[in-house]
Amino acid sequence: MSASVIRDIHRNAPGAMTARPPSDTFTVGVMKMEVEGRDSARFDAVVTRAVGIVDETLAQDRRLRTRTMAFAGAHLTPGAGNYAPLDFLEIGLAEKLERDLPFLLIVTEVDLSSSSLTYTLALPSQLTNIAVLSTRRLDPGFWGDAPDPERMAGRLAALMLHCLGHLNGLRHAEAPDNVMYGLEGVGDLDRMERLEPEQVARIARSLPREARERSTRDGKGRFVLRILAEDAGAILGAVVRANPFRLLAMMPTMLAAALSVIVVLLFSAETWDVASAVSVAQIAMFSLICLASAAFVLYRAFAFDTLLSRDRRITESGIVTMAATILCLVLTLLLMFALFGGLMYLGIVTVFPERLMESWPGAGEATTAVDHLKLSLFLASMGVLAGSLGGRSDSRDLVRGVLFITEET
Template identity: 30%
Template sequence: MRTGHETELRTDGDESSSKPPLEIGLVIAGRMDDARMQAVETMRDRLAGRLQRDFDQFRWVLRIVNRSETRLRRPGSVRVEPTELLEIGQTERESYRWDFIIVITQSDLRTHDKPFAMGIVARVQDAAILSTSRLDPEGVSATARPQDRGDLLATRLLALALHALGHLNGLAHMDDPHNIMYEPATPADLNTMASWTAEQKEDVAANLRLIADVRLEEQVDALRSSRLSFYLKGTWVNRHEIADAVLQAHPWEFPRRLARLTTAAFSTALILLMTAETWDLASSVSPGKLLILIVIALSVTTAFVTARQRLLVRRTRRLTEQTVVANVAVVAIVLSGMMTTFFGLLGTTLAFQVLVFRTSVVRTWAASLQEPWTFAHSLVVASFVAALGLVIGAFGASFEEYNYFRHVAFVDEET
């Protein structure tokens, strides 16, 4: 088996072409048999031709990098963890400075939301993972003819790659089973997914124009920029892409998906509500100090979870615009998730106060309060308790499985 083998395909032989270049890296992760490798190369050729035909205002460069030496599965595991493949892809992308990265493996993918997945999309990293495990006719049917195997596998890989690129460029699902953005339920659905609508092509082209612009690190003034100013400029220039990545991550689902964090936060809130000291202390906190406490709680928990789960892309060479986008987006995703949890705690705590605690009891616990108890006081106590509960809940995130937390933060879709 070839190790470290690289092949590159350019759709325009004139390297001085005025068309802005767009580069896609195809990384073969782990061992792959010759038949599947040939199907990948066929898919690469077809993908290059399709992209050049549909988006001929760009010059497409597609490179295959074979990393067959990569060990994927852990002892006792039958599926590979997608986030481990994302790390492999991110490393290669930083090395080659690709615009998009597609990691291809013949291993089955571990899933968290569906029974199985043929691929996953991680928009925050402009990355996708494709698995040939369920696409390959030989893997699912003993009657598949050898001469048909490679062509059918290449066809399915092409449809899945185009589907992933559609998501990475902001497209949503369509109901038409012949459309590239149809949500496939089985590998057979990929056989007929082949068309874009005119509107889809316009949307993709608009996003590709932004991606094809000269990167910040390639600009002369960037060489003289400090790290902070580079981050600020990169964030502003890519603000729409970052916002889209946050929305695709569905941070409002964090309380449901991160059960340990949520359980720790809500348990803490309930315990605090049962102590008189909490009511007495919280009712005497001024609105200004309470706001500062909430900001500190959100900042500390976001920083702790991001660092604890090692979510930031490490700087490999020099700072790049892609690294800025990935890091800012993931921090924004975690912060949004923490805010969702905080407001969930706030609402639950406030409702619990109103339904369970009588005003006469609360007034006795808040002994230092010199004025009548009002709903505003209940809101202050609920906010105080929610802020403290969030901080304790962040420690609960330490017990979340490392790869699962990364999956929640990075993976937008299991296809």
């Protein structure tokens, strides 16, 4: 692994060669988070060597520097032989806030679980500017070859730079020697040494925006409103990456709980009485209350709680993360609300004959389109509320992975 990964970063970026004041420098924190401690000296040496390679690379741009630290005593429980990367991410969020770091790369020696792959080497989260990396499979000795700590360190350095590229908005490249190549195996890291000039230019443009971290202890309300307005694009981008359709598909327990409640209520005459007796405005208000309650329940179940530092500072990244999470959950619930509302309306007009509806409800006939619409909205609202309670049983790692992880590398 050479130091050529971002060699041209300030040669290609306009004005990048000029000296910058200290306030224009950005720190990439590298946190060693050893869990099992089986070979601490070797793990520490590999990470130190990898950081040295990254330092050589980042030295080409005087705005970037690394800061190595350790987090001792991460007491995590493995599942099926590996560890949940979201546990590391949650710890990293608090440490990133306390240590005032714009970027944080968490390096651990244990295997990381994956929702879609047999194993994962790293999980970058552009929303939080944190990446979790594993050294477990980087050593050729893991695959039955002769152990090679230097090669292992080179692979880790390439993986760090790959994740840093994702945190700055770079997409995968097709060339196998590009640092942003969408690697399929550990061996691909041996060739990943180069960035194209346009990639370098994009990093130079996005770096100040991605690394900016404003905070305040006073006037938190005004600060939150200003950040929401200024970072609306970043929040919407995070929601698009998370994709409410995908998130809804990841929550089968929520869908099953909602559908079971709706089916029971649909065949209850009392439900028809309520829907036919109330006004459209009352149904609309009831729907809003149910959606807000369901969003609160899901947010408390799946969001990361860290928002304030020990000195009571509120940060820009914390606000953006919270807003993107809430917006994505609300859009997911609205999608479910529309889905069940449409299905209920279709079921009502096709399954329940008009003759039955003239006499079955005790509050009067329920045969008009308005009656059907009110009933559909009522059932969908109850389904969303019940679904949110059942949705708390869905896998936190799967849901949080959709919300916070950019990709599984």
